[in-house]
Amino acid sequence: MTSELFSPLSLRSGQVLNNRIAKAAMEENMAGAGQLPDKELIGLYRRWAKGGTGLLITGNVMVHAEALTGPAGVVLDEAAPLEPFIEWAEAAKAGGAAIWMQINHPGRQIGSDMPGVVWGPSAVAVDLGKHSSRFGKPVAMTPEQIQATVTRYAVTAQRAEQAGFDGVEVHAAHGYLLSQFLSPLVNKRTDQWGGSLENRARMLLDVVRAVRAAVSPSFAVAVKLNSADFQRGGFDADDARQVIEMLAPLGVDLVELSGGSYESPAMSGRAADARTQAREAYFLDLAKDLVRTSPLPLMLTGGITRRETADRVLDSGVAIIGMGTALAVTPDLPDRWRHGREADDQLRPVTWSDKALASAAGMAQVRHQMRRIARGSRPTPDTHPAIALISEQRKQRRALRRYRAWLSASQGAA
Numbered sequence: 001m002t003s004e005l006f007s008p009l010s011l012r013s014g015q016v017l018n019n020r021i022a023k024a025a026m027e028e029n030m031a032g033a034g035q036l037p038d039k040e041l042i043g044l045y046r047r048w049a050k051g052g053t054g055l056l057i058t059g060n061v062m063v064h065a066e067a068l069t070g071p072a073g074v075v076l077d078e079a080a081p082l083e084p085f086i087e088w089a090e091a092a093k094a095g096g097a098a099i100w101m102q103i104n105h106p107g108r109q110i111g112s113d114m115p116g117v118v119w120g121p122s123a124v125a126v127d128l129g130k131h132s133s134r135f136g137k138p139v140a141m142t143p144e145q146i147q148a149t150v151t152r153y154a155v156t157a158q159r160a161e162q163a164g165f166d167g168v169e170v171h172a173a174h175g176y177l178l179s180q181f182l183s184p185l186v187n188k189r190t191d192q193w194g195g196s197l198e199n200r201a202r203m204l205l206d207v208v209r210a211v212r213a214a215v216s217p218s219f220a221v222a223v224k225l226n227s228a229d230f231q232r233g234g235f236d237a238d239d240a241r242q243v244i245e246m247l248a249p250l251g252v253d254l255v256e257l258s259g260g261s262y263e264s265p266a267m268s269g270r271a272a273d274a275r276t277q278a279r280e281a282y283f284l285d286l287a288k289d290l291v292r293t294s295p296l297p298l299m300l301t302g303g304i305t306r307r308e309t310a311d312r313v314l315d316s317g318v319a320i321i322g323m324g325t326a327l328a329v330t331p332d333l334p335d336r337w338r339h340g341r342e343a344d345d346q347l348r349p350v351t352w353s354d355k356a357l358a359s360a361a362g363m364a365q366v367r368h369q370m371r372r373i374a375r376g377s378r379p380t381p382d383t384h385p386a387i388a389l390i391s392e393q394r395k396q397r398r399a400l401r402r403y404r405a406w407l408s409a410s411q412g413a414a
Helices: 039-049 083-092 129-134 143-163 177-182 202-214 237-250 284-293 307-315 325-329 333-338 355-374 385-413
Strands: 021-023 055-057 098-104 167-172 220-228 254-259 298-301 320-323
Touching: 039 055, 039 083, 039 355, 083 143, 098 143, 098 220, 129 355, 143 167, 143 202, 167 177, 167 202, 177 202, 202 220, 202 237, 220 237, 220 284, 237 254, 237 284, 254 284, 254 320, 284 298, 284 307, 307 320, 320 325, 325 355, 355 385
Parallel strands: 021 055, 021 320, 055 098, 098 167, 167 220, 220 254, 254 298, 298 320
Antiparallel strands: none
């Protein structure tokens, strides 16, 4: 089996990636004061920069200061100072990798204890059964709010380029705002943004057009898209195929395939629909179908931890393999692969029956490892998920108090 893992990849923008391995986005939730990257987050990317990937994609950076996925989310809007972002980009590029900023709006997936706004295409709340109260009740966006949000994405992308980032990835997966517009289960609108897939994709396409127009031709623009939502009646693989075709004429360099949402967290290996169990963890079967017709290079993320798996994904026609959790446990894994070695450890599995709680614990485990890496410590992959979750909840409560004070002061000064 021949491997292209360490061969370069040329993109439509003219950007050339050193190899076919990407550090996929993981939500760090590690912002410092002012919702800005601080020395801890910058240190994390300085460590990953030494690990041998060709591409680093940041965890989601928020385009709207009043809409965060978590209280320690990074915000890059028109008011944010650029200096911390310049330092972040420089640290990430220190090892020769390209650095792309993932840009995002959570829409309705915002905690009920968070200040700010909870928006969606329609007033359809997140359904997590007994955990549903954890999320705010969304209101349907007005046309004016939709257009203002499109503009926010463009502003964030433009400022990312000014800070020295090499590209952006527009997040339209995992049940966040653009994914909500794509989903017929969430988007119940009857105007130009609802109904047909063409209408449901309108906001995503407008965002991509606005971003592409705001940045230089050599700046990469990618989109993260669900291969499927893994919910009956939701966004499916055929929808994904059509959306990729819609994106092709808009100057998109790459589409990253993932899957799931908070309601069906297939991205962490736990889908709500039992029929998807055989394929949910890696999305490879869906990717094989999509790659046959895709006019754009595809990146596949989800569950890749071994060189053999990465080679198999590339042999399917996928252009780039993305890894998240594996690099939180073994930040130099690409360099290990280059020298014929594998990871020493993997993250302790979460086997809890409560899918929502298990997903939260899994994310807490990953963040625990990222914080250790950022401090220069060794990962501890055997950390018990309950300990990681309790520690994370304490950190988020402190971050929430700080975010509330910052947002209140920002709104008072406006």
